[in-house]
Amino acid sequence: MSANRFHLAWFGAGGFGVKSWRKTWSGNGGWDWTSPQLFIDLAMALERACFDYLIIEDSSYVPDAYGGNAQAYLASATATPKLDPTVLAPVLAQATSKIGIVPTLSVTEYHPYMLARKINTMDHMSGGRTGWNIVTSSSHRAAQNYGHDQQVEHDLRYDMADEFFELACKLWDSWEADAVALDERNGVWADHTKVHTVDFAGKFFSSRGPLNANRSPQGRPVFTQAGGSDRGKEFAASTADSIICGTAGGVAEMKRFRDDVHQRMTRLGRPTGACKILFMCSPVVGETDAEAREKRAQQIAFAEEHPELGLLHLSRHSGIDFSVFPLDEPIPDTVSTNGHQQLLRQAIGLTPREFLRRTQGAVEMVGSPDTIAAQMDEIMQEVGGDGFLISNFDLNRRYISEITDGLVPALQRRGLVRTEYSHPLFRDNLLEF
Structure with missing residues (x-):
């Protein structure tokens, strides 16, 4: 086995909601999305491919940032509808036996006791395979659903997260x-x-505490976090077992991000090996490089034909109405947000059209399984680790198979990823190498 092994995980973009629909390989995705079966198939395939974990993204509001109303979001089933990931997570745990299952729960939408009890229950039920993707909700619409006028300021939300995390850990202990x-x-x-x-x-x-049930197999869940701002990285460096990095800018930026987090961890007294940083990517896989390039060209053509679909997410995460921005004029550096700061930074200076052509993640990966496996190997050697978080907003069973039955075997043949799980508990597998 290679000394340069790295980890694989999956980011369930769009949460427990509508995935692929009205496309060639969508199946019945537009109307049977409330069934957990697609996610069960995904979790079982990922476990067969020895992924470390599956995150279920979440948000609890109907977006209306783009165009000032919900029309485009509801018409395209973008970021809405969504069902509760804490109901889906135990279903996935029962269908699997090794992979980590990580629901997203917000510190601005839960009380620490309720969250600690819920996660403790799931970790018992999964046999020690539950995680918590820690988020601080950014949308004013979400805040209004919970009885507030608007979200508190960005850095203050992380102050709340610090205290929330401290209390939840005391309850678990x-x-x-x-x-x-x-x-x-x-x-x-x-x-x-x-x-x-x-x-x-x-x-x-x-x-007051205590929890009204005993410690779960892991004691505390595995913590994942995706903070990209300075304050967010500080919180992640102090708490996370795995950090989700959605940075753009290529390999050099990936290395800078990892080095930055490691410096913060060292200053905080944490060993750098205690947190695995996984970089978001969305490989475009074909039987040949030429076939994959054609698929990528079709993706770009679709994005340019339907620009609003790509800008819906940017508007939702930033709270800025990008329907009023000319497609071919650079997004000015005068725009600011109380929402996802890292994503907005990636868009500033680009035209909206250029932003839409950008691949999801730091590096574009297009090719046959062997081509992409070699690229991943080269990237990890240069960055230093720790692995990749694969995501696809237009999820269907064909794409799952392209990754788990095409790309992963190519990585395994090179000794780059595991071929079996060594431990029964999620955290032990994540921190194994």
């Missing part, structure tokens, strides 16, 4: 590892001296 005695002779199921209140009173949250 409120039962000592050996608190369950199962002493049938003396009639003692749990030792009360090993179950503790937390009596937490912070600026934003408070809770």
Whole structure:
């Protein structure tokens, strides 16, 4: 096995919602999206390919940033509808036995006790394979659904996340590892001296504790996070077991991001090996390089024919109405957002049309399985690790197979990714190398 092994994970873009529809390989995706079967098929295929984890993205509002109304989002089923990922996650856990399942839950939409209890339950039910994708919701529309006028300021949301995380961890630790005695002779199921209140009173949250169930197999879930701003990277460096990086700008920018996070971790007293940084990508796979290039050309042509579909996401994440921006004039550096700052930075200076041509992730990957496997190997050697997070907004079963039955075997033949899981617990597999 190669010493240069790296990790693979999958980002479920669009969450538990409509995936591919009205396309050649969409199947019945427009109307049977509420069934978990596509996600079950995805999770089982990813486990067969020995992926570390599957993230289920989420948001809890109907977007209306583009054009000032929800028409384009609802007409195209973009970012809405969505069902609750915490209901889907246990279904996927029951259909699998090794892969990590990571629902997205927002610190601005949950109370720490509710979230800690929910995640503790899922980790028990999955046998120690649950994660928490930590997000701070950015949309004012989401805030309004929970009784607030608007979201708090960007950096303050991370202050809230710091406190939320601290309290949730105290709750997960409120039962000592050996608190369950199962002493049938003396009639003692749990030792009360090993179950503790937390009596937490912070600026934003408070809770007496303890949780009303014992520690799960992992104790605490695996934490994933996608902060790309300075404040976001600081939070991720202090908490995350795996960081999702959606940076653009190529290999040099990928390396700068990883080095930056490692410097922050070192300053915070965390070993750099305690967090795996996975870079977002969306490989375009064909049987030959020529076939893959043709598929990519078709993607670009579709994006240019339907520019609003690509700009819906940029508007949603930034809260800026990009329907009013000329397609062939650069996006000015005077625009700002209280939302996803990294994504907006990637768009500034480009024209909207140029932004639409951009590949998802830092590097464009187009080719046969062997071509892309060689490219991934070269990238990881230059960046230093730790792997890739594959995503596709237009998800269908054909694409799943192209990755799990085409690309992954090509990577395995080179000794670049695992061929089996070594441990029963999610965190142990993630931190194995």
